[in-house]
Amino acid sequence: MSGGLALRLRAAPTFRLDLSPLTPERLAGQSADAVARILLAYGRRSVPVGEWFDVRGSADRQILIEGDATRLDRIGADMQDGQIRVEGNAGAYLGIGMRGGRIDVSGSVDAYAASGLTGGLVRIGAHAGDYLGAALPGEHRGMRGGVVIVGGSVGDRACDHMRRGLILVEGACGDYCGSRMQGGTIAMLGACGARPGFSMRRGTLLFAGPAPSPGPTFNDAGALPLGFLVLLARSWKELPSRFASLSRLSTRVQRWVGDLAFGGQGELIHWPG
Amino acid sequence: MIVNGVSIDDTFAEAFAMRGTRVIITAHTPAWARQAAVSMTGFATSVIGCGVEAGIERELDAAQTPDGRPGVAVLLFATSSSELAKQLERRVGQCVLTTPTSAVFSGIEAGRALPLGKTLRYFGDGYQISKVIGGRRYWRVPVMDGEFIAEDTAAMSDAIGGGNFIILAAATSPALAAAEAAIEAMRRVSGAIMPFPGGVARSGSKVGSKYKTLIASTNHAFCPTLRASVDSELGADVECVYEIVIDGLTEQAVRDSMQAGLRAVCAVGGAGGIRRLSAGNYGGKLGKFHFPLRTLLP
Numbered sequence: 001m002s003g004g005l006a007l008r009l010r011a012a013p014t015f016r017l018d019l020s021p022l023t024p025e026r027l028a029g030q031s032a033d034a035v036a037r038i039l040l041a042y043g044r045r046s047v048p049v050g051e052w053f054d055v056r057g058s059a060d061r062q063i064l065i066e067g068d069a070t071r072l073d074r075i076g077a078d079m080q081d082g083q084i085r086v087e088g089n090a091g092a093y094l095g096i097g098m099r100g101g102r103i104d105v106s107g108s109v110d111a112y113a114a115s116g117l118t119g120g121l122v123r124i125g126a127h128a129g130d131y132l133g134a135a136l137p138g139e140h141r142g143m144r145g146g147v148v149i150v151g152g153s154v155g156d157r158a159c160d161h162m163r164r165g166l167i168l169v170e171g172a173c174g175d176y177c178g179s180r181m182q183g184g185t186i187a188m189l190g191a192c193g194a195r196p197g198f199s200m201r202r203g204t205l206l207f208a209g210p211a212p213s214p215g216p217t218f219n220d221a222g223a224l225p226l227g228f229l230v231l232l233a234r235s236w237k238e239l240p241s242r243f244a245s246l247s248r249l250s251t252r253v254q255r256w257v258g259d260l261a262f263g264g265q266g267e268l269i270h271w272p273g
Numbered sequence: 274m275i276v277n278g279v280s281i282d283d284t285f286a287e288a289f290a291m292r293g294t295r296v297i298i299t300a301h302t303p304a305w306a307r308q309a310a311v312s313m314t315g316f317a318t319s320v321i322g323c324g325v326e327a328g329i330e331r332e333l334d335a336a337q338t339p340d341g342r343p344g345v346a347v348l349l350f351a352t353s354s355s356e357l358a359k360q361l362e363r364r365v366g367q368c369v370l371t372t373p374t375s376a377v378f379s380g381i382e383a384g385r386a387l388p389l390g391k392t393l394r395y396f397g398d399g400y401q402i403s404k405v406i407g408g409r410r411y412w413r414v415p416v417m418d419g420e421f422i423a424e425d426t427a428a429m430s431d432a433i434g435g436g437n438f439i440i441l442a443a444a445t446s447p448a449l450a451a452a453e454a455a456i457e458a459m460r461r462v463s464g465a466i467m468p469f470p471g472g473v474a475r476s477g478s479k480v481g482s483k484y485k486t487l488i489a490s491t492n493h494a495f496c497p498t499l500r501a502s503v504d505s506e507l508g509a510d511v512e513c514v515y516e517i518v519i520d521g522l523t524e525q526a527v528r529d530s531m532q533a534g535l536r537a538v539c540a541v542g543g544a545g546g547i548r549r550l551s552a553g554n555y556g557g558k559l560g561k562f563h564f565p566l567r568t569l570l571p
Contacts, residue, residue, distance in 0.1 A: 145405075164405055183403070202402070227376060227422050228404055228413055230340045235407035265402065 004060055004083075005035060007053040009067025015043035016091065017052060019065075020074035024082025024101060027059035035059065065090075070110070076103045079120065092129070095122045098146065108152065112136065117165060118145040123240060127152035130174065133167050133186075134160035143167070143184060149241045156193065159186050162203060168236070168243045178205045181266060185232065187243065200259050200266035206232075208246060211254065211270045218258030218268060225251045229271065248273060276571045278543020279550055286437045286531065287554035288562040291320075291350045292357045293432030293522050294387055295330065295380030298369055299344035303332065309372035310345040313364045317349070318469045321489055325360035326350045326434060326520050328466030339378045340422065346380050348466045350434050350520040357429060358387045365423070366393050370414070376422035381522075384430045390414070390423030433562055436465075436519035436527035439477065439495065439551040440538055441511045447546025448513035449473075454541055455517055455534035462533055464526030465519050477516040477553065492516075492553070511548050524562055532569040539570065 005027060018041035027035055036050030049055060061082035065075065073091040076084045079098045089107035093115060100120045111129040114122050115136055132154045133143035142161035153171030160176075162184045172190030178197040187206035195215045197205050205212070214220075229251045236243040254270040274281040298313070300306035310329050317327035330346040338344040349364075351357035369377050370393060377389060390412035394401040397414040403425075404411050410425035440455070442448035456472035459465070467473075482490035493499050494506040495514045507514070517534055521527035541547050552566055 185404070204404070225419060226413075227340055227342075227420060228406070228411060230342075231406045231411060231422070232404070234339070234341070265400075267402075 003057065004062030004064060005032065005055065005057045006064040006066065007035075007049070007055055009053055009065070009069060009072070011052075012068045013042065013052060013071050016071050016073050017042050017047075018074050019072050020077035020096075022049070022063060023076060023079040024059065024061040024063055024084065025080050027063065028061060028082075030059050032056055032058060073110075076101070076122075079103070089126075094124075095120070098122065111155070114143055114146070114148045114167075116141065117143045117148065120146045121149070121239075122146070123149045123151075125151045127171070128154040128158075130155035130157055131160060132158040133162050133165065133184075134158065142181075147239065149239060149243075151241075153190060159184065159203070159205075162186070166235075168239070168241050170242050178203060178266070181205075187232075189242065197259055197266055197268055199262050201263045202265045204266070205268045207268065207270045208243075208248075208272070211272070212256075212268050214256045214258065214268055217261045218256040219260060219264075221255040221257050221267075223252055223254050226253055226255070226269070227251060229253065229269075274567050274570070276539040276542075279539050279547045281566050281570055282549060282551040283565075283567060284552050285554055285557070285563045285565040286435070286552040287557060287560035288433050288435040288437075288519075288527060288564065289352075289560045290562075291326075291352055291432045291434035291520065292354050292429055293348060293350045293434075293520065294357060294361060294384075294427050294429050295346055295348050295522070296361070296365065296389070296427050297333065297338055297344050297346050297378045297380045298372075299333075299338045299340050299342040299376045299378070300372065301342065301374035303343040305372060305374055306343050306345045307332065309369045309375045310347050312368035312372065314347055314349075314468075315368075317360075317364075318474075320350075320352050320356075320434070324351065324356055325364070326466075326468040327360075327364070328468050328472075328520075330466055331460070331463065339424075340376055342376070348464075348520070348522065350432050350466075350468075352434075354385065354387075354429055361387055361389065361427065362392050365389065366396070370396065370416070370421055370423075373418055378424045379427040381428040381430055384428035386426035387429050389425060389427045391425045393421075393423050396421075430522050432520065432522050433524055433527050434520040435560060436521065436531055436562075436564055437553050438517055438531060438535055438538075438566065439553060440515045440517070440547065441495075441507065441549040441551060442513050442515075443510060443546040443548055445513045447541065448515050450545065451538045451541040451547050452515045452517065454537040458533040458537040459517070459519070459530045462526060462530040464523055465521035465530040467517055467519055467530075469516075469518055472517060474516045474518060475514075477514070480555065495551075506551070508548075516553065527562070528564060528569070531564055535566065535569050536571070 092110035094113040108126040135142040156174035169188040175193035181200040181203035477492040
């Protein structure tokens with residue numbers, strides 16, 4: 001990242017550190033000194049940014065976070081514009097409520113990444129924890145737009161209560177992927193855990209690698225060509241993901257519909273190479 | 274002004290503001306895409322009786338369409354946005370949805386939205402599926418050969434209708450030959466269509482009639498059989514007259530199309546039996562857009 005604001009974490013914090021105040025649009029035009037005085041929630045206390053970070057540069061819609069950020073939560077929360085780049089791992093709730101812009105994490109992230117996402121792009125270089133793109137406990141609205149790309153694998157319950165948007169997983173997915181899903185699409189190149197699409201009402205789980213093992217409340221709709229897959233694959237062409245070069249000779253796929261206990265308008269699609 | 278033996282009248286075509294849209298129809302083969310487009314643009318020669326003027330703009334190969342299948346671009350023009358929306362829904366619903374393997378997409382990026390799949394989806398009786406892909410919503414409507422894919426909305430554009438020119442020839446054969454040559458040249462222009470059968474109208478009309486219920490009637494000044502009966506535009510050397518009407522998404526498209534057609538007619542020339550080129554107008558009082566013939570030639 002050339003220019004922009006750089007935050008270097010001096011040491012791994014003992015407690016969770018909430019970075020939600022540090023979004024590009026909130027910091028726009030602020031100097032490094034001003035940013036260093038912003039208060040962050042740290043356990044039961046509030047601490048200035050400067051207590052944990054070396055701050056350099058100035059905020060011009062780009063923020064770089066360096067260091068072991070495993071305990072840095074809510075990075076890019078409610079972000080609307082600009083770009084955040086994390087060199088290393090990030091904590092939980094990455095990009096929660098994000099509406100636009102872009103977040104790049106070179107490492108792995110913890111649970112609830114992209115929860116409530118409505119726009120923008122989140123790219124996770126390694127793995128994502130449980131509840132990727134899912135709704136928070138007690139809420140009924142998970143991801144509702146935007147794109148999430150995961151270079152590695154994701155944990156359990158990805159896309160729980162997801163409504164719209166796209167998640168591309170280049171690795172494997174955990175158990176109950178797409179649980180309670182109401183719309184949107186998740187595609188994966190790796191294997192999928194147990195009970196994909198459990199209690200989903202609508203939406204698409206696309207398996208571009210190994211075939212899934214649908215639960216008993218999914219019906220096998222057989223093999224048939226689906227033209228919309230061409231539109232879907234073409235929309236990936238510009239994305240920074242292995243899905244951009246996904247090559248399939250035919251749109252003839254194996255399809256299961258379900259969850260039949262919840263309306264049955266969701267679908268599991270196996271589109272092997 | 275005379276070009277290659279053809280006399281060019283010192284007159285202009287008078288065109289009007291319309292509303293237009295472009296949709297892209299794709300199918301498993303070029304033939305089926307074309308069949309859907311032909312059905313959709315049938316009975317769409319004039320807003321006077323058809324509600325909409327429509328035609329095939331051009332054929333598209335697989336690399337030019339959203340779903341990678343062969344397709345056809347269709348243009349539709351109406352005098353109001355509500356009529357355009359009504360005709361689009363009706364024609365896509367009856368002619369494209371019904372065509373084997375077809376799909377339909379918006380062919381204009383920006384503009385006021387016209388419902389496309391948004392209303393046609395109800396044919397799916399609740400089994401239809403919505404997919405937002407790349408920021409655009411598509412509907413997957415189950416049909417007997419799989420799924421009918423329709424983009425949620427098409428976009429509407431300001432447009433121009435009623436560009437025209439009139440070919441006056443010594444006989445039927447040279448008139449037809451010149452008109453066909455003009456249409457072939459004009460079909461290479463993007464953003465414009467010629468809505469009449471084969472692009473050519475033999476029943477040019479004037480506004481009004483002796484019969485109070487008619488809003489348009491035969492253009493008697495250009496009818497060869499009335500040469501001796503009315504204040505005719507035709508000399509003794511003209512036996513056959515054809516009119517070509519052009520609708521376009523932009524003024525430039527109409528201008529380019531007219532120019533291509535006029536040049537093709539002049540290429541046939543006086544030696545080929547073409548006597549004059551003229552154009553229809555209302556004295557410049559009704560239409561906002563004027564296209565003087567002599568500025569488009571040679």
